[in-house]
Amino acid sequence: MDRLTLDLNLKHYLEENKDNFEQYLLNQAVNVKDKINDILRVGDIDLINNAHTLTHYIIDENTKDLSAFAKQEGIAWATFSLTLSFKLEWIQAIRRTLWIFIQKYNNDIQPISIDSFFELEKQINNQIDYFLNEFFINYSTYKDALISSQRKVVEALSVPIIPITPSICILPLIGSVDTFRTSILEEKVLTEIGRLHIQTLIMDLSGISEMETEVIDHLLKIIYGTSMMGCGTVITGLRPDVVRQMIQLGVKFDDDTKTFATLQQALNEYLVK
Known part of the structure; x- marks a missing residue:
């Protein structure tokens, strides 16, 4: 056969x-x-x-x-x-x-x-x-x-840069911020500043539940990087425990970085006026 x-x-x-x-x-x-x-x-x-x-x-x-x-x-x-x-x-x-x-x-x-x-x-x-x-x-x-x-998708959601005017954007950070997330944050922030020609970035930290000590130093470097690109940074909603960490570490924002207690105060300053 x-x-x-x-x-x-x-x-x-x-x-x-x-x-x-x-x-x-x-x-x-x-x-x-x-x-x-x-x-x-x-x-x-x-x-x-x-x-x-x-x-x-x-x-x-x-x-x-x-x-x-x-x-x-x-x-x-x-x-x-x-x-x-x-x-x-x-x-x-x-x-x-x-x-x-x-x-x-x-x-x-x-x-x-x-x-x-x-x-x-x-x-x-x-x-x-x-x-x-x-x-x-x-x-x-x-x-x-x-x-x-x-x-x-997760990376994009973890760094939600929201345009509110042609030159002003809000970056609300929510949840825990670790070194991995700050690496994503740095890349996304610098890329979007160049792409959208952002002049003022309002970074709201009121939703952060936890921040590692190393993250604070990395955050300062991101703020410095935005300044090098001609973008001013506004920090809102700093929690007391984060402020205490910064004081203990002896770190502070430079003179060009503005801070407000709440996001609403910053919006009143940059939008209403």
């Missing part, structure tokens, strides 16, 4: 025993079988139907569609942050189940010659390994892109 005929016969045999194949597959995938409905609900991924699709591509040695399918699956699993160990267990369960049914075909339908068997073994295992490789490459690539995109 030539390989083409064998492949067609195997496909036909698997179709005839579809329900039995699924039962064997679920028994092989011990940890995944209880998660099938969750994965379908969260990611709209039908593991059972996908298993049949994958086996057809493998037996047909359809590398083009197999690659596209692996990319589709990799992106889907990355998008919905599905557990990779489940995917790996599922694919290995498909591999084992497929070989179980090839053995059944050999025993119950028609013996497979030694040469055909070794060719089939190479084809099936190579195709499954190729699928896994393509899946993980696409998963990693898309996941990295998602993380990068989300990080940019």
Whole structure:
């Protein structure tokens, strides 16, 4: 029997025993079988139907569609942050189940010659390994892109520079400010001053819940940098504990930096007048 005929016969045999194949597959995938409905609900991924699709591509040695399918699956699993160990267990369960049914075909339908068997073994295992490789490459690539995109959004939200006139902007800082955030702050502030031609930056610190000692020194350097770019800095809402830290460290703002107790006072000074 030539390989083409064998492949067609195997496909036909698997179709005839579809329900039995699924039962064997679920028994092989011990940890995944209880998660099938969750994965379908969260990611709209039908593991059972996908298993049949994958086996057809493998037996047909359809590398083009197999690659596209692996990319589709990799992106889907990355998008919905599905557990990779489940995917790996599922694919290995498909591999084992497929070989179980090839053995059944050999025993119950028609013996497979030694040469055909070794060719089939190479084809099936190579195709499954190729699928896994393509899946993980696409998963990693898309996941990295998602993380990068989300990080940019977080960075933008953590430094919200708000224009209120063509030359005046407000930078309200909220939450905890650490050294990582001040690094983002420095880059964003200097970039936006140049891009928006900001002449006055009102930096409101009233929403800061915690500030590391190193951050105060970094903040002073940012203020100095804005001054070098021709932008005046106005500080509002300094908390008493931050002021005490500055006094203990012996640091102070330069004479060009203005301070107000509240943001409202600064707005009255720069907008109302």
